Amino acid sequence: METVVSGIRPTGNLHLGNYFGAVKNFLRMQETHNCYFFIADYHSLTTHPTPGDLHGSVKQVLVEYLAAGLDPEKATLYVQSDIPETTELYLLLNMNAYVGELQRVTSFKDKVRQQPDNVNAGLLTYPTLMAADVLLHKATKVPVGKDQEQNLEMMRTFGRRFNRMYKQEFFPIPTAFNFGETLVKVPGLDGNGKMGKSEGAANAIYLNEDPKVLRKKVMRAVSDAGPTEPNQKKPEPIQNLFTLMSIVSEPETLAHFDELYNNCEIRYGDFKKQLADDMINFTAPIRERILELSANEAYLSKVAKMGAEKARESAVKTIKEAREIIGFRHF
Numbered sequence: 001m002e003t004v005v006s007g008i009r010p011t012g013n014l015h016l017g018n019y020f021g022a023v024k025n026f027l028r029m030q031e032t033h034n035c036y037f038f039i040a041d042y043h044s045l046t047t048h049p050t051p052g053d054l055h056g057s058v059k060q061v062l063v064e065y066l067a068a069g070l071d072p073e074k075a076t077l078y079v080q081s082d083i084p085e086t087t088e089l090y091l092l093l094n095m096n097a098y099v100g101e102l103q104r105v106t107s108f109k110d111k112v113r114q115q116p117d118n119v120n121a122g123l124l125t126y127p128t129l130m131a132a133d134v135l136l137h138k139a140t141k142v143p144v145g146k147d148q149e150q151n152l153e154m155m156r157t158f159g160r161r162f163n164r165m166y167k168q169e170f171f172p173i174p175t176a177f178n179f180g181e182t183l184v185k186v187p188g189l190d191g192n193g194k195m196g197k198s199e200g201a202a203n204a205i206y207l208n209e210d211p212k213v214l215r216k217k218v219m220r221a222v223s224d225a226g227p228t229e230p231n232q233k234k235p236e237p238i239q240n241l242f243t244l245m246s247i248v249s250e251p252e253t254l255a256h257f258d259e260l261y262n263n264c265e266i267r268y269g270d271f272k273k274q275l276a277d278d279m280i281n282f283t284a285p286i287r288e289r290i291l292e293l294s295a296n297e298a299y300l301s302k303v304a305k306m307g308a309e310k311a312r313e314s315a316v317k318t319i320k321e322a323r324e325i326i327g328f329r330h331f
């Protein structure tokens with residue numbers, strides 16, 4: 001079975017866009033691959049979170065991914081900082097990572113522009129840490145989006161360079177992997193583009209959204225004055241709401257409102273009310289699990305321990321072999 005590794009940066013809550021994108025990807029992969037999914041808390045130190053914030057956001061990620069269906073019996077689910085071998089491989093890889101190539105990474109250059117007062121070495125070596133995460137388990141597949149392509153290319157470079165330097169095929173060279181086209185693209189509520197938190201909180205529906213807030217967001221979603229002639233093409237804001245309905249509602253509900261639209265009889269108030277009801281029904285069980293899991297520290301601790309133990313098995317093995325290859329010998 002092929003090995004998959006993916007890291008999750010602890011930044012903010014999951015919304016429906018994440019759920020039908022990255023999360024669905026993970027849920028399918030845990031059935032068919034040997035998966036390691038971890039919370040990238042070392043990586044998050046590049047932005048200097050406070051101790052309280054750090055633990056809180058790691059916990060939130062763990063809780064929400066479990067609530068969304070990640071199964072700790074199927075996938076190895078762990079916290080990056082529970083695997084100290086990560087840092088050792090990071091150090092070893094850094095010895096053959098060149099400052100010039102790291103400086104040319106687009107996301108690094110963006111950070112330098114965005115936060116000129118905090119251009120730390122962790123930011124520069126972010127791709128080496130990411131390479132360590134994946135190579136540590138000798139993974140062959142990395143499920144990441146377009147924005148991570150360059151980091152993935154660096155990871156491949158570091159793996160190949162190590163193999164060449166020590167003249168053996170030690171690290172398999174990982175490739176990008178996702179179900180891409182088969183995943184639904186979830187639009188946002190602001191009338192254009194996809195759901196995302198950077199477009200403002202009102203644009204996204206979170207899995208742990210309070211039903212009252214959810215309803216308000218949907219009722220305020222961008223629409224228009226309504227169709228003026230039968231069977232006219234839906235403009236983007238309206239099409240987006242229909243797409244959202246196709247995701248959370250019964251097919252008959254969708255067909256019903258589609259017909260009303262085509263007959264110019266649709267009332268957006270009713271349409272949005274139905275959409276809000278169905279979104280609440282869809283997210284309610286996940287939200288309930290989020291609340292339950294948040295209060296169950298004993299279970300979270302068990303999951304994290306189990307994940308760390310499983311992840312360390314391959315991590316310890318890789319580090320032991322890498323040390324030997326490099327030439328470290330015990331006296």
Ligand code: TRP
Pocket residue numbers: 005006007008009040043129130133134142143144148151
């Ligand atoms: N950089 C990734 C992101 O921002 C998170 C990440 C860290 C990751 N380590 C990884 C992803 C290893 C895949 C593999 O989303």
